[in-house]
Amino acid sequence: MATMYSLFFGVLFLAVLFLGGIGNSAIEREVAEDQPRSMAMGARPGQADRTENFRENIVNIAVQEIGIGEATGNNDGKRVEEYLAYTGLGKGYAWCAAFVSWCYGQAGLPVPRNAWSPALFPMARRYKKEQVEEDAVRPADLFAIYNHRLRRIDHVGIVRKIERNWILTVEGNVADRVVSKRRAVSAIYAFSNWLD
Template sequence: MATMYSLFYGVLFITVLFLGGIGYRAVEREIAEVQPKSMAMGARPGPQDRMVALRKRIVDIAVGEIGVREVTGSNDGSKVEEYLAYTDLGKGHAWCAAFVSWCYSQAGHLVPRNAWSPALFPIARRYTSQQIRAGSIRPADLFAIYNQRLGRINHVGIVRKIEGNWLLTIEGNVADRVLSKRRPRATVYAFSNWLD
């Protein structure tokens, strides 16, 4: 009989430990869901935290390139040619999309990788008008400028910040250099998201 009680309490003890472990993990999940994104040092970042960090890294890389200039005004110069080379082109080509692609690659994100600005705005990557109205545009998203004469997108840049009806941008191949501009949102044709 004593063996039966020992066996019963042993099984009960193991069951309580097992169920207690499951309950603890469930509580851990609930706590993690309500904790703020900026957790104390030592905590592992979640997927959303990593995405915010990647977006910041892309913007920081682009900001670090502000001031890069073409040498002769003919889409040339060592840095400009580095941007173009990333998209398999040489000097002399328009480089706004190559610049954007290069910035993403320097942050460890291998897409987009294209020197043709319309290619950076496929329908699957574009924000809808509802998403734009809802304020979904974030830093490191891309914006497009449409050229009526060409009948297509002919310029792309990186969103640095949104300030009401204005965008603060980082763009390559504007006035023969990389610069930051303040653009009215009304002049933007499309936005795209290559990160989420």
């Protein structure tokens, strides 16, 4: 029986991860067909600081949500359900990745748009270890927390500010609300960049 559960959840995990990647790829392709890639990723031709404006806007949107909480502690509540709906889910689901996606969407960006936190860290978007050590991580990048029991990323949030070996964050679904936390860079499993 335990083998059947493992097999079922393994197949389910791969399907969700695969379909989540396809969903983001399809959205990215759809946007890219309508405009040059640089515009689809948030930058406009001839405006080098456009990406920085998106970064600032995303962080500001996230900061304005600090304090928003669940209604009953069951992944519910008007605003929480808006975050989930943005990624196609209803109340009752974990919402940290939906919150991040919603913030990017409010800034006018079509991706990421996924409620599955591992899907927000594809290798093509992850910072390499050397880049993290060279302080390449910037505001509005995403950070991941790894759960050893689950053997996967199970929490995501937005980098608000970098302070030497620490980051200041904005993240949803922590103690049933949107919070700002100070986290050691050494405790972060991965960082991803959806803007460059």
